[in-house]
Amino acid sequence: MKDRLDFYNSYKEEHRIFNNRVQRFWAVFGVLISIYTLIILDDVWLFLLTLAMMTTIGAWGLNIVSGFAGQISLAHGAFIGIGTYTAFVLGGNIGSSVLSYGLDMAIWLPLSGIVPMLFGILISPVTSKLKGLNLGLFSIGIVYFVLHIFQNFRTVTGGSGLGRKSPDFVFLGFNFENGITIGNLVLNENNLIALFSLVILILSGFGVKNIARTKTGRAFFSIRDRDIAAEAIGVDLLRYKGIAYAISSFYAGICGALLFTFTGGVEPNQFNFVYSVTFIAIVIIGGAGTVLGPLFGSFFFILMPSVIQEIIHFFGLFEQSSLLNLAQIERLVFGIFIIVFLIFEPRGLWGIWFRLRNYFKAWPFSY
């Protein structure tokens, strides 16, 4: 019955991530296209795509706690910061003025996820007890608390205004700087980092999808939709809220570690309140509570400014104008986009994708 796409012998079969040949084909096809793109692109776009992929991981993290489990978190930036500094301390080059151990990425990358996760679990007894506005306020408190520590813990962070340099991409003894040559194909450092982030992106994507399709995910959704009802049907609120924070912080940490190692360094004030809000914007534009939404949102957020710039250049607009400079126009257009989305497509970019997909799914009918 393999050629019958909607036929299931068990619930397990029905819940598989790719439950038929067509989906498997498109998944493999998509991955191959991505790899090809990451090999042929020039450095500017490659840089942006890599940033977007890394940001996606962070956005997924926020999506798990806010989109899936419905818990407001304005402290996502703080968790990203904790992950970042874990990576920097463990992986940083020995000999610099700040605390560094010079370890391999195979060690610091997982740990940069685990440390924020432990921090998330540490505060979860409090966050689990709070709801709505109170939870939001508490998370803002966390942001300022963590930020204060970052600014003053100079041996780790380099201190406010100075910051510190990032570790190198050295994975299992192999330094990405050296590049790889396979036959005629030369992969430089940027290609390798991009491909590496693609791997991490795919792994995290499977992680999110697996949460969404299993018991844990269903527990999250039920908490989001009505916490009292969820408790009544046997969902352990404390436990699942804790799990949501833990997984979310893990993703945040991985995102921070990759992102700032890639950009070359970080200054403590990076992780301020606005940084957390940025992630909320990404998740909302992309589509909260969906697996693909944060992916769309991150790519939109990272790539859109450059696209806007290209368009402005192309038409030669505003070049002589002294009223607005490029960066301001960029921000203006971006702001307009957010407003338009909230009004016309509250389900975000994913909503557009969803409607597009349904248009063809329903063919030749309309529903």
Next chain:
Amino acid sequence: MTLSMKEIQAEAKETGGKTPLLRVKELGERFPESIALRNKEFGIWYETTYLEFWNKCTYLASALIDFGVNKGDKVAVHSENRPEWFVSDLGIQAAGAVTVGLYPTNPKSEVEYLLGHSETVILFAEDQEQVDKALAVCENLPSLKKIVYFDNKGMYKYNSEYLISYDEFLEIGKEKLESNIDKIFYTIDNIEDDDLAMLVYTSGTTGPPKGSMITHGNLRWVSGNLVTTVFVESVKTKNPQFLSYLPLCHIFARLTDLLIATQLIATINFSESTDTVQSDLVDIQPDFFPAVPRIWERMYSTSLVKMRDASFFKRLMFNFSLKLGNIATERRLNKSFNDLIARILLLIAHILSFRTLKKKLGLSKIAIAISGAAPIAPEVLKFFMALGVPIFEAYGMTENCAYVTSNDFEIIEIGSVGRPHENCEIKIADDGEILTRHGGTFKGYYKDEKSTKDVIDEEGWLHTGDVGKITEKGSLIITDRKKDIIVTSGGKNVSPSEIENKIKASPFIKDALVVGDRRKFLSCLVAIEFETVSNWALRKKIPFTTYRDLTEKPEVRELVSKEIIRANEETSSLQVRKFELIPKELDHEDGELTATQKIKRNVIIEQFSELVESMYK
């Protein structure tokens, strides 16, 4: 691994055909791992192999013997389609007893009549609903000893001595199997051609139902000859998929779902319930799909109605594809089925629109689809042909095991029921009645010698009661039921079903009943299709509450009137001058329809006599 169609044909030729009972026994030994039955529960399909299927049949037979069922005793099954139906059917026959099928919609008065008339000993009832019907009348049924129920839901508080659950029943059979197995095999080996296999009660548009006696010989003969028909020949995939949803007590479903399926070593899938047939069809995408015109009409009208709601571009694509499909259909009908241009046109239409449409209807894998049991409107038939579905109209009736004629890939004549199957003799009597003769002709009506003599003459010809003629190409055209022919007061002979089918081709009309016997002109009672008409009313912003309210709207009258005018233009015979809308939905339980959803003319004309008379004032 199972057999290919060619190997199946060769084997059948050698053995001369096997009854479903012997066939399942054989398949259980030869292909124990092949999936025989599949049923859906809460979205998941559960499978039964041919070996398990056969084992369960023997358990059931052993239990029946344990409860004192003897050869020739009647055992009834009153259930929707589900694997237990087939297990019971074959288990009953393995014990030497005779299966009596009841329609799930039969009300308790009919249950009482059928069980009483057949002298049923044991009843297999599906669930609480059917058990309640039987328990309400069991005092009047002296022969009834036990009621076995399939579904435990709601049964825990009953403590009638009659009741036993299916699982317990099988368990008893399994325990006693050792002592009974010899007897079962002895019974099976000593089945004579003349022994009864089943009683099939015809739904009876007039008078009480009559029990047709189908023998093991009938089944064996039909099975042996079926393999040469287009039904078997066109299914080329190994282990084809069937969907069983038509009522199994009717001969059409028994023929397709049991005889043809077991011949083809198919998997028989049972839908979750009658309401989910459409979605289960999409799951299974059967290779073989028999349906009654009601089903085809429904698919046709829902497709068109949904298409009307589609966006402009999608409609454009669909209409274009349909145009191509129609051209292809004409070419297929006039030239040959494998006409190259027709194939190319259908391929384009397939890519543009029909691939997904067929998938949504569950028709994407169809090797052959059959329309039978009632006449189908040509528009509907042509629509499915335009989609590229090989759909053929076939003809048959209970009394000849539904083995008579069908259209096939070589000759398709729209409006005819096709050429006779191999070894089936057909002739038209002087009065136009169709007569058939072959090895599948039934033994007679149970306890009704007189009726039997009326339908089978000394030469063995079966008088079908249908009037028809044979075309130049050898296809049979059925005009009407002999007794339904209307003679107007002007002396004209009119076949009502011809006009009715024209009228019923409208997506807004569910049933039409033309009256005019000994009257000056023809008039018509019309039952609207609630779903499409209510949809239409919503779109036109016509407020309504109930079915009755809807029928009283002048706009709806006008809508129907347009459809009747259209039908009048298309018909060659007398025209319908007046019509009235029937103010209620016709229903089996109210006695207006038979269990197979055919209208009972006399009942309706009598019940709505005021409406009828008002048209002739």
